[in-house]
Amino acid sequence: MSETLTGAQILCRELLAAGVDVIFGYPGGAIMPFYHALPEYPGLRHILARHEQAAAHAADGYARACGRVGVCVATSGPGATNLVTGLATAHMDSSPVLAITGQVGRNMIGRDAFQETDIIGLTLPITKYNHLVQDVSELASSVREAITIALSGRPGPVLLDIPKDVQNQKFEYEAPPAGATPGTLAPGQLAPGASPGNLEDGIRDAAELIAAAERPLLMIGHGVILGNAYAEVRALAEKTGIPVITTLLGISAFPESHPLHLGMPGMHGEVHVNRAIQHADVIVGIGLRFDDRVTGNVAAFAPRAKIVHIELDRAEIGKNIRVAVGIVGDARDVTRRLVQAVQPRNCDPWREEIQSFVRPRAESFSGDLSPEAILASIYEVTGGRCTIVTDVGQHQMWVAKHYPYERPNTHITSGGLGTMGFAVPAAIGVHVARPDESVWAISGDGGFQMNMAEIATMVQEGLSVKMAIFNNGYLGMVRQWQQFFHEKRYSCTPIWSPDYVKLAEAYGIAGWRVENRAQLEDVVERANAHTGPALVEFVIAQEANVFPMIPPGGSLSEPIESAPAPAPVV
Amino acid sequence: MALSHAISVLLDDDLLTFNRVIGVVRRRNVPIANLTMGASQVPGVSRLSFMMQADEANADRLVRQLQKSFGVRHAAMFPAEDAVTREIALIKVRPAATNRAELAAVVLQFEAAVVEESPGAWIIAMTGVAARIESCIRALERFGILEIARSGAVAMRSGAASSPSPAPHNPSEAVL
Numbered sequence: 001m002s003e004t005l006t007g008a009q010i011l012c013r014e015l016l017a018a019g020v021d022v023i024f025g026y027p028g029g030a031i032m033p034f035y036h037a038l039p040e041y042p043g044l045r046h047i048l049a050r051h052e053q054a055a056a057h058a059a060d061g062y063a064r065a066c067g068r069v070g071v072c073v074a075t076s077g078p079g080a081t082n083l084v085t086g087l088a089t090a091h092m093d094s095s096p097v098l099a100i101t102g103q104v105g106r107n108m109i110g111r112d113a114f115q116e117t118d119i120i121g122l123t124l125p126i127t128k129y130n131h132l133v134q135d136v137s138e139l140a141s142s143v144r145e146a147i148t149i150a151l152s153g154r155p156g157p158v159l160l161d162i163p164k165d166v167q168n169q170k171f172e173y174e175a176p177p178a179g180a181t182p183g184t185l186a187p188g189q190l191a192p193g194a195s196p197g198n199l200e201d202g203i204r205d206a207a208e209l210i211a212a213a214e215r216p217l218l219m220i221g222h223g224v225i226l227g228n229a230y231a232e233v234r235a236l237a238e239k240t241g242i243p244v245i246t247t248l249l250g251i252s253a254f255p256e257s258h259p260l261h262l263g264m265p266g267m268h269g270e271v272h273v274n275r276a277i278q279h280a281d282v283i284v285g286i287g288l289r290f291d292d293r294v295t296g297n298v299a300a301f302a303p304r305a306k307i308v309h310i311e312l313d314r315a316e317i318g319k320n321i322r323v324a325v326g327i328v329g330d331a332r333d334v335t336r337r338l339v340q341a342v343q344p345r346n347c348d349p350w351r352e353e354i355q356s357f358v359r360p361r362a363e364s365f366s367g368d369l370s371p372e373a374i375l376a377s378i379y380e381v382t383g384g385r386c387t388i389v390t391d392v393g394q395h396q397m398w399v400a401k402h403y404p405y406e407r408p409n410t411h412i413t414s415g416g417l418g419t420m421g422f423a424v425p426a427a428i429g430v431h432v433a434r435p436d437e438s439v440w441a442i443s444g445d446g447g448f449q450m451n452m453a454e455i456a457t458m459v460q461e462g463l464s465v466k467m468a469i470f471n472n473g474y475l476g477m478v479r480q481w482q483q484f485f486h487e488k489r490y491s492c493t494p495i496w497s498p499d500y501v502k503l504a505e506a507y508g509i510a511g512w513r514v515e516n517r518a519q520l521e522d523v524v525e526r527a528n529a530h531t532g533p534a535l536v537e538f539v540i541a542q543e544a545n546v547f548p549m550i551p552p553g554g555s556l557s558e559p560i561e562s563a564p565a566p567a568p569v570v
Numbered sequence: 571m572a573l574s575h576a577i578s579v580l581l582d583d584d585l586l587t588f589n590r591v592i593g594v595v596r597r598r599n600v601p602i603a604n605l606t607m608g609a610s611q612v613p614g615v616s617r618l619s620f621m622m623q624a625d626e627a628n629a630d631r632l633v634r635q636l637q638k639s640f641g642v643r644h645a646a647m648f649p650a651e652d653a654v655t656r657e658i659a660l661i662k663v664r665p666a667a668t669n670r671a672e673l674a675a676v677v678l679q680f681e682a683a684v685v686e687e688s689p690g691a692w693i694i695a696m697t698g699v700a701a702r703i704e705s706c707i708r709a710l711e712r713f714g715i716l717e718i719a720r721s722g723a724v725a726m727r728s729g730a731a732s733s734p735s736p737a738p739h740n741p742s743e744a745v746l
Contacts, residue, residue, distance in 0.1 A: 129640045315634035
C-alpha cells in the first residue's frame with residue numbers, strides 16, 4: 001500500500017523505520033521543508049544545538065554510547081560546513097553518524113546560489129559514503145543505504161545532501177517491510193554475506209605463535225568495543241594468561257582491576273607498558289590500527305615481536321606496521337575462534353618481568369588538587385556507574401591513565417582526530433543515549449571554551465550533563481610541548497577564562513569552583529546528585545605535566561620522565 | 571619516472587565515484603601517470619587504469635584503500651612488465667609543400683595514419699606503447715608540430731588471467 005508524501009515526510013518515515021528516535025540539528029533555509037514536516041512525527045525527538053559542529057559531536061557521542069546510528073541535521077552552506085569537524089572526528093574513530101544536509105534547489109546547484117556549498121566535495125575524504133539525492137524517487141532507498149553503510153563493517157559517518165525542492169517533491173511512498181530496515185545491525189559486525197572466506201589458517205598460525213611465545217601481549221582497541229567482543233577478549237586473556245594493553249580508544253574494553261590489565265601504550269603510556277611492548281616476542285592486536293601515537297617510531301616499535309593483527313578493515317592490516325599474521329574479521333567472531341584454538345597456558349615469569357619494569361610515577365603537578373584526586377573523587381561519588389567523556393589534551397591523558405574503568409564502553413573521547421571542543425557536545429549525545437546514569441564531560445579550560453555555548457542546549461532540553469573543567473590557565477598540552485621541545489617559550493598558550501561560576505549562574509545552572517582538596521568530595525557529591533546540568537571548575541597547578549612522554553617520532557624505549565632543566569625565558 | 575605497477579579499477583560509471591577514487595590516490599600522495607578511464611566489459615561499470623611508481627607493499631596498500639571506496643567494484647595491481655598497454659596520440663603538424671612525401675614516409679614507418687588533411691595542417695594518429703609514440707613524435711618534430719593530444723595508456727594484465735565482471739551498483743539491492 002502506498003501513500004503520497006513529500007520528500008521531507010518520506011525522510012522522517014525512513015528515519016523512524018530505521019529506529020531513529022533522536023536528531024541533533026539546527027534549522028535553516030534549505031532544510032526548512034524537513035523542519036516543517038518534523039512536528040508530524042513526535043517519535044523523532046529534536047535537540048536544538050547552538051552550533052552545527054556540536055550537533056555532529058552529539059550524534060557521534062550518541063552513536064558511540066548506544067551503538068545505533070547518530071543523526072545530525074543542518075542546512076546548506078554554513079550549516080553544512082560547520083558539520084565538517086564533527087564528521088572528520090567520527091570518521092577517524094569509526095563512529096556511525098548520519099548527517100543530513102539541506103541543499104539549494106536543483107535548478108540553482110552550481111550557480112553559487114545563496115548558502116550553496118559543495119558539501120559532497122567537502123566531505124568526500126571524511127565520510128564512508130555521501131550522496132546528493134537527485135530525485136525524490138531515490139530518497140527512501142538512499143536513506144536506507146546510507147544507514148546500512150554507516151553501521152555495517154567498520155562503522156563510519158555518511159552524509160546525505162537533499163536539495164530543498166526534493167524535500168518538497170511528492171511521491172507515492174511505499175513503507176519498507178518490517179524487519180527490512182538497517183537500524184538494528186550491531187556496529188562492528190560484518191553485514192550478512194560479507195564475512196571473508198578462510199579464517200582458519202590465520203587462527204591456527206596465531207594459536208601456534210601464542211603457544212610458542214615467552215613474552216606475549218594482547219593489545220586491544222576500539223574494535224573490541226564496536227564489535228562487543230569484551231567476553232571473548234577476556235576469555236582469551238584468562239585462558240592464556242597474556243597481559244592486556246588497551247589503546248586510548250580501547251580503554252574500558254577490559255576491566256582495569258583485572259590482574260592481567262596492564263594499561264595504555266604509546267606516547268603517554270606508562271613506562272612498564274611500553275617496555276613490555278619493546279620486550280614482547282608476540283603481540284596479538286585486536287581491533288586497532290597501530291597509529292603513530294601508539295607505535296612512536298615505527299622502525300623501533302616492538303623490535304622482537306611477531307605481530308598478529310585481527311581487524312575488520314583489511315586495508316588496516318600492514319598499513320602502519322609489518323605483521324606476521326593478518327586476520328580479516330570481526331573482533332568477536334575471530335577472538336571466539338582463537339579462544340577455542342589456543343591451549344591453556346600461563347605467562348607468570350613474563351608478568352613478573354613486566355612488574356620489574358614498573359617505576360614510581362613521575363611527579364606531574366604541584367599543589368594539593370591533583371588530577372588523580374579529582375578523578376578518584378568522581379569515581380568514588382558515582383560508584384563507577386558513570387560515563388566519562390573527555391576532550392583533548394592533558395586532562396584527556398590524565399583520565400586515560402588514572403580513571404579506573406571497569407565497565408565496557410564508559411570512556412568516550414576523540415582519539416584519532418584529537419578534536420578539542422568534543423567533550424561537552426558529545427556528552428549531550430551520550431546522556432541522551434544513557435539517561436539513567438551520570439555522564440561527566442571533562443575538559444580543559446581551552447576545549448571547554450570552544451563549545452561552552454552548548455550549556456544552553458542542556459538547559460533548553462533538560463539534559464543533566466555534569467561538566468568538569470580542569471583549569472590551569474594554559475592550553476596545557478601545547479604548553480607542555482613548548483616546555484619540552486621549544487625552549488619553554490610559552491607562545492600564545494596562556495588562556496584567560498571567564499568566571500565559570502558566574503557563567504553557570506548566567507545560564508541558570510549549578511556551578512562550583514574547587515581550589516583545594518578539602519572542598520573536593522563535597523562539591524563532586526553535590527554536582528553529581530544535582531538534577532539538571534552542573535558545572536565544576538577545578539583550579540589545578542599551572543605547569544602540571546603528563547608523564548611519561550615519548551617525544552614525537554621517538555622510540556617507545558626512550559620516555560621522558562621529568563621536565564627539562566629550566567631554560568632562560570625568552 | 572620509472573613506473574613499476576599498473577593499477578586497474580572497475581568502478582561505477584559516475585563522476586562521484588571517480589572523484590572518490592582519485593581522492594584516495596591523491597591522499598596517499600603517490601606518483602602516478604597515464605591515467606585513463608573508459609568503458610569496461612560491463613555496461614554501467616568503467617575501467618580506470620593508471621601506472622604508479624611504488625614498491626609492492628605500497629602499491630598493495632593503495633589497492634586495499636581503493637577496494638573499500640564506495641562504488642569500486644574491483645581493484646587490482648600488477649607489475650608493469652606484466653601489463654599490456656596501448657596509447658593513442660593525435661599529432662597535428664604543418665608540413666611545407668616541399669616535404670609532404672617525406673612526412674608520408676615517416677607516417678608509414680611508424681604504422682601511423684593520416685586521419686585528416688586540411689590545407690594548413692595534417693592530423694596524424696598513432697597507436698602503440700608510450701616509447702614508440704614518443705619516437706614518432708620526435709620524428710615528426712621537424713615538420714612543425716602544432717598540437718599533441720595523447721590518451722594515456724589503457725592497461726590490461728597479459729595472459730589469460732582477467733578481472734571479474736561485477737554488476738554496477740544498485741541501491742535497492744544493497745539494502746539489508
